[in-house]
Amino acid sequence: MANNSAAVRVRGLRVVRGGTTILEGLDLDVPAGQVVGLLGPSGSGKTTLMRAVVGVQANVTGELTVLGMPAGDAALRHRVGYVTQAASVYTDLSVVENLRHFAVLAGLRGAAATAAVAQAVDAVDLGGHEKQQVLSLSGGERSRVSLAAALVGDPELLVLDEPTVGLDPVLRRDLWAMFHRLAGQGRTLLVSSHVMDEATRCDRLLLLRQGVLVADTTPAALLAETGAPDAEQAFLALIDKAAAR
C-alpha cells in the first residue's frame, strides 16, 4: 500500500457527470480502521465520490487509490462493500436466501457461506427474521438486509451511502455502534449522511459543499474551531465562511 494508514487516498480528483464538473481537485485520505463520515448538503457530491471510490463512476480523473490499488481494480471486488441508497436486495426472497446469494457472489460455499450469513444476520440484528420475505419487512429492516448483504463477504472497506435514512433513533444508534464495532475489528467505514448530528458519531469527518472539501477534521476539532454549540451550527458556520471567500 502506498500509504499504510490510508484505506482511500484521493489526490486531484475530478469527476464529470452529464457534462457538469461535480468534483474538482479533491484531495483527501480515509484513514484505515476508522469510521469516517462524509457529510454535506444534498447535491454536494457525496454519492459521486462514493461511486468513484467503489469504481462504478465514469469520467473520473486524478489519483484514487483504494486499499493500495487503483479504484475499480478487479482485485478489489471482494475487498470493498458498497451499500447504495436504493435497497439492493431481492424483495421476493427471504432474508437468508438473499444473504446466501451474496455469499455465493463473494465466493463462499457450503459451511463457510452458512457461517457468513449467520454472522451478517447477527451483525445487523435481524435474528428471528431469517425466513421472512424481504417484501414483508419494515423499511428499516430492509435497509439492514442491504447492509448485511455488503457485510457477508467480510469486506475490508465498507462504503455506505446514507445507511441511516428512515431509521428511528434507536436503530440509528445501534447501527453506529455496529459501525464502530466493525472498525474496531480493523475495517474502514466511509459513511455518508446529511444529518449533521450523526457527525458526532464519526472518528473523522469530511465535509463537502458543492463538490469542494470544506473540512477534513474530527468532531471535537470541528466544534472547537468554529466555537459552535453543535455539529449542525458548526457546519453552517463553515459553509458561510467558504461562501464568503
Ligand SMILES: Nc1ncnc2c1ncn2[C@@H]1O[C@H](COP(=O)(O)OP(=O)(O)OP(=O)(O)O)[C@@H](O)[C@H]1O
Ligand atoms: N448524470 C448526471 N448529470 C448531471 N449532473 C448530475 C448527474 N448525476 C448527478 N449529478 C449532479 O451531481 C451533483 C452531486 O450529486 P450526488 O448524488 O453526488 O450528491 P449527494 O451529495 O450524494 O446528494 P444527496 O445527499 O441528495 O444524495 C448534484 O448536483 C446532481 O444533480
